[in-house]
Amino acid sequence: MSSRTNSPAGPVAWAFWIxxxxxxxxxxxxxxxxxxxxxxxxxxxxxxxxxxxxxPGFPTDSYLSWIIPLCCLQGAGFAGAAAGxxxxxxxxxxxxxxxxxxxxxxxxxxxxxxLGAITRAMVPVTLVLVVGLLIGGELTGGPLGILALYVASVxxxxxxxxxxxxxxxxxRTQQAGPLMQMxxxxxxxxxxxxTPQLLLKGWLEDVARFNPVSHxxxxxxxxxxxxxxxxLAHTWPGLVALAGMIAFxxxxxxxxxxxxxx
Amino acid sequence: MASRSSSSHPAVAxxxxxxxxxxGIKAVDGLDLEVPEGEIYGFLGPNGAGxxxxxxxxxxLLRPTGGEARVAGHDVVSDADAVRRNIGVALQEAxxxxxxSGVELLRMQGALHGMRGSExxxxxxxxxxxVGLTDAGGRRVGQYSxxxxxxxxxxxxxxxxPKVLFLDEPTTGLDPTSRNALWREVRGLNxxxxxxxxxxxxxxxxxxxADRVGIIAGGSLVAExxxxxxxxxxxxxxxxxxxxxxxDVPAARRALSTxxxxxxxxxxxxxxIRAARGKATVPDAIRALDDAGIAVExxxxxxxxxxxxxxxxxxxxxxxxxxxxxxxxxxGVGA
Amino acid sequence: MIAAAARESRVVGxxxxxxxxxxxxxxxxxxxxFVLPLFLLAVIASGTSAGRDxxxxxxxxxxxxxxxxxxxxxxxxxAGLTAGIAMASDIEGGFFDRxxxxxxxxxxxxxxxxxGTLGLAVLQMAWFLTVALIFGxxxxxxxxxxxxxxxxxxxxxxxxxxxxxxIAIRTGSMNLMQSIFPFVFVLLFTAPAFFPRxxxxxxLHDIAAYNPLTYVVEGARGLLQDDASLGDPWLGLAAAxxxxxxxxxxxxxxxxxxxxxx
Numbered sequence: 001m002s003s004r005t006n007s008p009a010g011p012v013a014w015a016f017w018i019x020x021x022x023x024x025x026x027x028x029x030x031x032x033x034x035x036x037x038x039x040x041x042x043x044x045x046x047x048x049x050x051x052x053x054x055x056p057g058f059p060t061d062s063y064l065s066w067i068i069p070l071c072c073l074q075g076a077g078f079a080g081a082a083a084g085x086x087x088x089x090x091x092x093x094x095x096x097x098x099x100x101x102x103x104x105x106x107x108x109x110x111x112x113x114x115l116g117a118i119t120r121a122m123v124p125v126t127l128v129l130v131v132g133l134l135i136g137g138e139l140t141g142g143p144l145g146i147l148a149l150y151v152a153s154v155x156x157x158x159x160x161x162x163x164x165x166x167x168x169x170x171x172r173t174q175q176a177g178p179l180m181q182m183x184x185x186x187x188x189x190x191x192x193x194x195t196p197q198l199l200l201k202g203w204l205e206d207v208a209r210f211n212p213v214s215h216x217x218x219x220x221x222x223x224x225x226x227x228x229x230x231x232l233a234h235t236w237p238g239l240v241a242l243a244g245m246i247a248f249x250x251x252x253x254x255x256x257x258x259x260x261x262x
Numbered sequence: 263m264a265s266r267s268s269s270s271h272p273a274v275a276x277x278x279x280x281x282x283x284x285x286g287i288k289a290v291d292g293l294d295l296e297v298p299e300g301e302i303y304g305f306l307g308p309n310g311a312g313x314x315x316x317x318x319x320x321x322x323l324l325r326p327t328g329g330e331a332r333v334a335g336h337d338v339v340s341d342a343d344a345v346r347r348n349i350g351v352a353l354q355e356a357x358x359x360x361x362x363s364g365v366e367l368l369r370m371q372g373a374l375h376g377m378r379g380s381e382x383x384x385x386x387x388x389x390x391x392x393v394g395l396t397d398a399g400g401r402r403v404g405q406y407s408x409x410x411x412x413x414x415x416x417x418x419x420x421x422x423x424p425k426v427l428f429l430d431e432p433t434t435g436l437d438p439t440s441r442n443a444l445w446r447e448v449r450g451l452n453x454x455x456x457x458x459x460x461x462x463x464x465x466x467x468x469x470x471x472a473d474r475v476g477i478i479a480g481g482s483l484v485a486e487x488x489x490x491x492x493x494x495x496x497x498x499x500x501x502x503x504x505x506x507x508x509x510d511v512p513a514a515r516r517a518l519s520t521x522x523x524x525x526x527x528x529x530x531x532x533x534x535i536r537a538a539r540g541k542a543t544v545p546d547a548i549r550a551l552d553d554a555g556i557a558v559e560x561x562x563x564x565x566x567x568x569x570x571x572x573x574x575x576x577x578x579x580x581x582x583x584x585x586x587x588x589x590x591x592x593x594g595v596g597a
Numbered sequence: 598m599i600a601a602a603a604r605e606s607r608v609v610g611x612x613x614x615x616x617x618x619x620x621x622x623x624x625x626x627x628x629x630x631f632v633l634p635l636f637l638l639a640v641i642a643s644g645t646s647a648g649r650d651x652x653x654x655x656x657x658x659x660x661x662x663x664x665x666x667x668x669x670x671x672x673x674x675x676a677g678l679t680a681g682i683a684m685a686s687d688i689e690g691g692f693f694d695r696x697x698x699x700x701x702x703x704x705x706x707x708x709x710x711x712x713g714t715l716g717l718a719v720l721q722m723a724w725f726l727t728v729a730l731i732f733g734x735x736x737x738x739x740x741x742x743x744x745x746x747x748x749x750x751x752x753x754x755x756x757x758x759x760x761x762x763x764i765a766i767r768t769g770s771m772n773l774m775q776s777i778f779p780f781v782f783v784l785l786f787t788a789p790a791f792f793p794r795x796x797x798x799x800x801l802h803d804i805a806a807y808n809p810l811t812y813v814v815e816g817a818r819g820l821l822q823d824d825a826s827l828g829d830p831w832l833g834l835a836a837a838x839x840x841x842x843x844x845x846x847x848x849x850x851x852x853x854x855x856x857x858x859x
Binding site: 036037040041043044045046047048049050051052054055178182185186189190193194195199200201202203204205 | 628629632633636637640641643644645646647648650651778779780782783785786787789790791792796797798800801
């Protein structure tokens with residue numbers, strides 16, 4: 001008997017999730033790029049620019065604490081972009097065709113890799129946070145601050161994954177990999193990445209003001225930056241920014257997916 | 263899951279199907295074909311003829327730009343989900359994630375088709391046994407041979423017991439043993455009631471497996487019928503007689519002309535006649551030559567092959583084409 | 598003797614040209630070598646320019662002109678790494694066996710690859726310095742200073758290329774070469790690439806003294822800014838040449854070992 005309904009979403013999402021976890025456990029070095037890079041960046045940037053926290057107007061005297069949420073977002077973002085790269089590989093190798101001919105609701109084809117990316121992102125985010133705190137970062141926001149940091153990381157990973165997936169379904173080649181990473185790179189660093197808005201100068205001052213990632217960083221910085229206390233005022237702009245970006249890039253990915261057979 | 267009950271609609275019905283790409287190039291141009299339930303349909307065509315485009319449309323991977331196509335009674339555009347639920351697909355190059363094991367892939371495929379965990383596990387075990395991969399099921403597919411990958415690919419396409427199975431060049435690159443094993447499996451599936459839509463570049467494969475064959479060229483169907491029908495359209499079998507050394511050739515020609523019309527032959531020591539009755543012509547020919555006292559070295563009946571059919575309707579031959587003549591004798595005479 | 602030397606130099610030239618040509622035919626290699634360092638330059642120059650307000654920051658004509666020395670260093674690191682990746686690709690693809698079977702000296706195979714790296718690095722440095730100039734960097738050291746800085750960085754690229762090639766020859770793995778990408782940044786961040794050495798955190802300040810790239814970047818900075826107090830060019834040259842000679846030796850040894858094993 002034929003059915004007009006698709007397969008139930010739960011088991012399908014579960015199957016996709018399990019498969020994407022395989023990338024972590026079985027691909028040698030799969031986590032190196034996404035885990036070691038933000039850690040190196042954390043140590044390097046805090047060492048290079050540590051004195052910046054001495055500038056008037058800096059909301060903390062610990063530059064390491066300022067930079068920890070940035071590196072968490074960087075790790076989460078690159079884990080998200082990797083979902084796009086993996087999907088492009090699946091498309092090139094024909095595996096994705098197999099998924100496309102299955103009676104599965106189309107959004108699940110995107111949701112699966114996103115869930116996998118979020119899971120993988122937990123490794124670099126946690127690693128950066130733990131190492132950052134161990135080498136002198138301050139945990140000023142308590143459990144609620146940590147929750148805010150993880151929400152920011154998960155949300156940004158979702159945004160990056162949707163961006164990566166959109167690029168994958170539009171270009172359908174692994175050659176689009178650098179584009180996916182560059183999008184995350186620009187999103188993260190054209191923000192209040194290194195210094196607060198107050199201390200930014202030139203073109204970046206304007207770009208960072210309008211870059212929604214600045215608000216996501218503010219959401220995450222409630223965990224470690226003493227001058228950004230845990231409050232609704234520092235939370236809702238980040239949540240709104242995440243919701244907007246997820247809606248935009250999610251729609252872009254869905255449009256790209258629907259155009260695949262045209 | 264797809265049920266196996268018979269219904270009134272054909273397994274595949276295509277009317278005026280078109281698919282144009284950028285620049286206006288039509289890969290499929292007004293294609294009509296119909297495959298009844300329970301048939302193995304061989305879809306032949308040279309590279310670029312439009313067969314892969316057609317298959318991708320039929321399995322909902324590509325939208326047609328004109329005409330209509332229905333699979334298992336469902337429109338491939340407006341009712342794509344229902345089509346997907348009723349088809350199994352093994353595409354070219356066995357696209358399988360090399361990092362997953364056979365068991366994992368089959369269970370995932372089960373989940374994609376809405377099976378519960380225990381049901382998918384049971385089906386995976388059953389299918390691995392069916393395709394002879396029980397021992398290799400736990401190993402990563404990256405370690406499989408080409409033949410094993412193809413068999414696993416077939417098993418994945420069968421997880422949900424599809425009504426219509428699409429096999430896109432399933433044996434390309436396989437050694438003869440693996441190819442024979444896969445053919446046996448396809449025949450077995452068809453015996454169980456599955457309709458098989460098979461694209462292939464191997465004429466022998468089409469001859470061995472297909473109930474009917476469709477030949478596509480330039481995006482449309484140029485010939486269709488059972489292999490025997492198609493071959494009979496190209497011409498009759500020919501009987502070739504190699505004479506013993508010193509035999510009287512003109513006398514042999516006279517004797518054989520009483521059995522069938524003579525056919526021009528390049529070799530002076532060989533005489534050929536049309537043999538409408540195939541092998542049944544051989545005793546008459548031997549008798550006529552014996553009565554004329556002419557010694558014979560060998561006799562063979564050469565039947566037209568699908569390759570001849572293909573050459574006649576498309577003006578080209580298929581790469582890797584091979585094929586035994588229907589009667590089992592040497593092939594190779596052009597139509 | 599002279600004929601043999603001429604023959605080997607033709608081999609080196611041919612291999613160098615091939616290495617350079619392939620670099621431009623692989624789009625995925627162009628992104629890290631020509632684009633990524635400029636993005637990082639843009640965000641660092643804008644994001645950390647408030648650092649000039651720090652009390653101990655030296656007087657420089659432009660912050661961008663100060664930071665660009667770090668970009669030259671980063672370009673050198675990435676050019677060197679891509680040499681290793683290309684070598685691993687040749688090994689995996691079997692092309693390197695063809696080279697090993699040819700009647701040429703082992704040293705020429707290494708030097709040929711490094712000649713390509715040198716050519717690539719020269720192009721990179723000219724590109725970085727020009728783009729930075731267009732966007733407002735000033736080089737008080739003039740053309741000679743810029744050329745000198747580019748030479749220091751290009752020699753460093755040869756040194757890093759030698760190290761990467763040695764690893765590639767010993768492992769023969771593209772995957773491994775790609776996964777050491779983040780570690781390139783360890784070398785970058787343990788040198789005063791973007792900030793004066795005296796303003797680094799105390800730990801990093803101490804570590805930087807042992808990183809030869811410290812002297813390269815400071816030397817380049819001294820040349821670009823025409824200010825010996827920012828760095829000694831001769832010390833930079835000694836570090837770059839020393840690294841190049843040492844790394845080339847390592848690569849030749851690795852190749853001899855491989856040839857003996859196979």
